[in-house]
Amino acid sequence: MSDKARANDPRSEASKKKDLIPRGDYTSTPIGKTVFVVLRSLDPVLQYSILAHGTGTALLHRVGLQTLPAGLPVHTGIAPIDNLGLSPYRLILLSMAVGSAVKQDIWATMLSGEPMDVKNALIVSLFNTVCNSVNHFAFLASATSASENSAFPQLPLMLGGAMYAIGIVTELMSEVQRKQFKDDPKNKGKPFTGGLWSLARHINYGAYTVWRAGYALSSGGWILGGIVGTIFFTDFMNRGVPILNEYCEKRYGEDWEQFKKQTKWKLIPGIY
Incomplete structure (x- = not known):
């Protein structure tokens, strides 16, 4: 990482080591x-x-x-x-x-x-x-x-497929919205707080969790879907969200604090 990049990432070294990005x-x-x-x-x-x-x-x-x-x-x-x-x-x-x-x-x-x-x-x-x-x-x-060789489609596939579709579309659209915001020069140095991000501060992480759980549910049924959803939810809750929140707090300051006040959910609206 260049010196300029390091200056743009004010997080602790411990947080940086936990983040692949x-x-x-x-x-x-x-x-x-x-x-x-x-x-x-x-x-x-x-x-x-x-x-x-x-x-x-x-x-x-x-x-x-x-x-x-x-x-x-x-x-x-x-x-x-x-x-x-x-x-x-x-x-x-x-x-x-x-x-x-x-x-x-x-x-x-x-x-x-x-x-x-x-x-x-x-x-x-x-x-x-x-x-x-x-x-x-x-x-x-x-x-x-998840397949019981019974009538098609089966409940795990229907529910898991819906979770997959909602999650992956939400993840993609949230990232497109953020990219459009960041590409506008007048928004330099500001966090994106609109669109799907107004529903949860880390909506892309939450959406990834949902589609991964839906994919697993469609394939391996309720137990695998629950295990996979729990693993990703727990990882984002304990690692992904805290290290990104630290970055945003230190980079965006009061703008980020205001965002946290107006958008209380972190990952999935209505859940966490």
Whole structure:
């Protein structure tokens, strides 16, 4: 981080070490972001291999777990979709993997001004790929699958799908709104407090938690959805929000204090 960037990030060293994003630093890192985009774009290919061909399920069989049959492939009349040979349920799960990759690639290339070195690109990409893979292995394992081989669509998929759609759209739109605000020179040095951010001070973190929980619920049912939602909620509550709040307090001063008074929710409106 440059000296100028360090001056723009007044947080304690302890907080900086807990944050993968160097706040106040806008150094261009095309190699790191290219690595991130490539790896995130390859993730749907891996997830398709898991869902369509059972890649990796041999490990499940070795520990005595049975896996679901493939199910009848969907027929939409759209050749690129039908040629995937996936059942409707599996096609929706693959769509979630594609959606998460597209959203994060948009964020990296168009919305985030902070640098991303190769190390962090690898860490964040691998983390998201592991999350998606765990979801799909949980779906394929009969003991943990959200699918009960009953009438389609099933409740976990309907509720989880709604959570996923609401969460990922909210996360993307909140970041677009903030980018538009920050791009206006007259807003330099001001926090964005309008749009979706008027509902919660860290609405993007809350939205990420919601869609991650919805994705897990759709794949592995109520238990996995609850576990994943709790993990992300707890991490943001105890790590993400405090370290970003420290940055905003020290950078924006009274403007941030006023924002906290007018917007009481931190992550998810009505909950926290």
